[in-house]
Structures are given as structure tokens and as C-alpha cells.
Amino acid sequence: MHHVIIGAGPAGVVAAETLRKADPSAKITILGKEKEPPYSRMAIPYKLKGKIEEEGMYLRHDTEHFKALDIDIRQVNVDKINSDSKTVDLSDGSQQGYDKLLIATGATPLTPPVKGMELPGVHKSWTMDDMRGIESLATKGAKVVQIGAGFIACTNMEGIVARGVELTIVEMEDRMVPRMMDEIAGNMIKDWCIDQGVNVLTNGMVTSIEESSNGASRYQVTVKQKGAVAAAEPVAEAKESGGILSAIKDALFGGGSAVPETAPVSDEVKLDADLVIVATGVRANTGFLEGTDIAVDQGILINENMETSVADIYAAGDCAQGKDFSTGQQEVHAIQPVAVEHGRFAAQNMLGRSVENPGSLNMNVLDAVGLISCSYGLWMGVEGGDSVKVVEKDMWRYLNLQFDGDVLVGSTAIGTAQHMGAMRGLIQMRVNLGEWKSILMEEPTRVMEAYLALTQSTVIK
């Protein structure tokens, strides 16, 4: 039996290891296009922060790990899958046969249709190479503009800010992390970031990046901002307070004290930048499947057995669109824990064991320059379900619980980093809260107590 895996990220590597554990004699090959040993792209912010060296990003630290497991890793791109002959075409011109094939090709960051994306100081933050590019330009005092304030963009922010740069974030939506956090939470995170000295422009769309002639920086980034009038209001105060407000003012008006009090409010903002980081979302890597019968929607469609629409071909991780725990629908999750879960399920099914994936739970944890937040499952709630929230703006705390009947189905928490996992337990075990439902509706912060009382019934009657 020859198992071939495309992609050497977490999904592919965990699948290979799971296969090996169950089948000591199978042939296992990973085909990955990147030149480094298998690494974790989500470790990029921590390398930027200086917490680790490049080796610290590796998925496995023992240099003999894959050799010892007899897992063959080849640095090569897969150009095409020929399911009829059960082969794949490789970038070195050769072909590779397979018995079972796993597609674990991950995703690629989007390139927004903006003038100047090809300039050398414009980087994504996705690969080891991207990271090196950012490292070389994000030096102390450098002016950095990051386009996008989604989840990955925000985790990345931690690494960039730690390098002592002047950071401006431009986000199209009205708040930060709009697809992970509700309005209250997204705005709380935004306010926090502004407090930490990050310049945040929401409702902003970058329209061009151009070489700068003003001498202040390498590039000039033009942003069209909806509702610039409202955003500009604090400028009057900025005269006295300086600090971040004047930074906003600088951002809005293109700089300094030269702006007269009566300056016409423009919805176009010019930002100085030595480095532009593009983090505007990702798309599943499925392009090379064109011309095959493998069904693709947002990602590669897979059933509960991780099978694609073509026999003996499976998919896992960021490239796959599989069952969601909360909705039962096929969704792209694109998070590390799900990539690993997928990899394991795929391997079990490739071994012919028919192990069904009960569905992956959406979960995220974010450290936005020191403010920790997390969200689980249906944080936006369900129709007809109850919900409760506590907002403590001055404490930078927020908790929102979403119920379906007496079952917790989603949550958002800011400012409490203790025992967060218990919410996963309650949601994924579909614990009937019973009388605890009404207690939590009154006092949602007692969620850990509810968890203990309900799951440790042996000790608490």
C-alpha cells in the first residue's frame, strides 16, 4: 500500500504519522513544495516577536523524526492529479503513483486588486520566505501598514508590534476580527489596540500603494475611508492630548501640525509606509485540481469519512470543506486544531477503517497586543436561542454565551484567559445545562462552576 500526501503542513504531517502508527509496513510519501522541513505557519508571529528561531517553527524538532518513521518527504510541487491512472504529475517532470491520496495543500493568501501589490516592500505573512521579508523591513521605527484585521492578521500584529514599528491597520469592515467577534468584542479589541499605540482605520479600503516622493517613507498608501467625518472628530482634542489621537490625525490628514483646524474632511487618507503587509483573507489551494472530477466549493468538498468525490482521494486541513460540528454543514475551518483533527481522520479512513468525523468545532484564540480573546462555535447565536452578555468596557472584559435550548452552542470571551477550554467541553459534549441554564443567564461568569457541577456530578450533587 502506498499512501501519498500532498502538502507538508500540520494536516499532511499528522496524517502521515497516524498512518505509520497503524501500519508499520505501508509506504508513505509526502510531496511538499516548500524547501524548509515541515513547519507551522502559525508560528510566524512568534518568530517575528523574537521568541524563537526558525527551527522553533518546525512541526517536529528531532531532525531524524521522519527518517525514523520511514516517511519520505520530497520537495516538489504537484501540478496535476490523474485519478484514472492513479498518478500525480510533479514539477520535476516525473510522475508518482498512489494507492490512496491525501490532498493537504492548505490555502494561499488573497491578493486584493490594488495597484502596487507587486512592489518589493509589499509582503504577505504566510510562508517562511514571507516572514523573512517582513523581518528584514520591520525594523525599529519603520512605518508599517497592514491591510486586513481578520483573525490571522490580528495574530500577526503581535509579532509586528513587538519589533518597535509604527503600525497602522486598515480594515474594510467596521471592527476588528469581524468573522470571529461580534460588534462589541471587535470594537473593544479595536479600542485596546488604539490604546496600545496601533493606528486602526476601520471602514477603510486601500486603493493604491505607490512609491513615495515625500522622503518620509518608501511608499505611500492611499485609503478610502467610509465615514471619515466621524473618525476625524477626535482631532480637535488631539491638539491638547497628542499621543495616539494625533497619530490618527496624522493618518487621516497625511501628517503633522500643518493641518489647519478647518481642513476639509476628505474620505481619502494617505499613509506613509516602509513595509506593507497584506492579510486580507485566504483561499483554499485547489487550482491544480481543475480538470479533475474532484468537487470543489469554497474548499475541497469532503464527506464524514474525509473522502472527496473521487475514489481513493481524501482531503484535510485548510484546503478542505468538511463537516462543521455546530451546523452540520460543510465548511472551511482553516485553523490549526482542525487541520490536525482532519489529518488524523483522513489517515484512519485511508487505512480502510471508516471512522466518521463528527464535525469540527470552530474555535479561535487571539492575543491582540496583550488583550486575550477567544470565540467558540456559534458565537453569533442561533435563531430562537437565548443569549446573555456581560460587558465591562473599563476592565477590558466581555463574555457572551449563546444557547440553543439548554445547551451552550457558542461563546465569546475577552480578558479572561483561565479555563477557556471548559467552554469547548460544554459545547462539544452538548451538555444539558438544566437548572444551570437560568443561573448562567443571570451570572454568565459562573460558566466554570457550571462546567464542574455538570461534568463532575460524582462530587457535586
Next chain:
Amino acid sequence: MQKSLLIDADKCTGCLQCEMACSVSAEGSFNPSKSRIKIFPFHDEGVFVPYTCTQCDEAWCLHACPVEAIQLNKETGAKEVINDLCVGCKVCTISCPFGTINYNADSGKVIKCDLCGGDPECAKACPTDAITYVDANWTGYDKMKASAAKAIPGQPAS
């Protein structure tokens, strides 16, 4: 046979000696907020519940870690955080369905029970034997672990 912490909440008086002992041993200071074991008081019922990592077989924390910073100690069965490798991403803290691995903002890394390498301080400090370290398959956690294992996909750590 590997040993486990056996928790008997009925015996716990809430004296917090375990939290003290744990924080001294693990952090070098009396700081219960950094303890790996926590006492949860249920005031209405007059019950105190000592609570910590069960070193569960599925080790969701270990598998979720993107940089192999949680590893199995084959001798004790503990899932240990390797500080030098931990980047502080917190993915493990939201993956453990028991909520027993936590972020420590001071160190920028996560903390969890490591069974003190096979000689847990909390058990030694507990004056009422509410926490003991025993050769036992049935530690009272089994029921809880089993229900999580059934609901949430996982795999053994070894």
C-alpha cells in the same frame, strides 16, 4: 503501573495548601493564581472541588500544539509543557475540553500539571487526603474523561 492523582472532593476543606505547594514548587513563590491545581468553592453547597489536568489519554492540548511544545513523559504519563519550545499561542488552552491548561501572561507561556515528575507536591501538602497519588485505574476522573472522549475526537498521545 503509572500513578494518577486521585481527587476526593468530599474530603477537601478548601485550605488551599495544594495551591500553595504547587505554586512554590512550579513558580518558586507563594502565588496560588499560578497554581496548576485549583480549588473551586461551591459556597451554597459548602463543597470545595480540587481540579487539575487528568493527563487524559487523548491529550487534546498536545495534539493541537503547532510546535511540539507539549510532550508525553513516558515514565509518569504526564503531558508536559516544554518551556523552550512553547511560543505562547494558546491554541492548547482552547483545545483542552477540561480547561486545565492555562496561559501565564508573566512568562508568555502556558502552564499545566506535570505531576511534578512523579512526586506531586499537592498530594504531599494535602492534610486531609483529598488529593492522593495512587496506583489506580479508577481515579474518579474516568467517568468525566470517558464522556469527553466519546464526544470529542481524539487519539492517544503515545
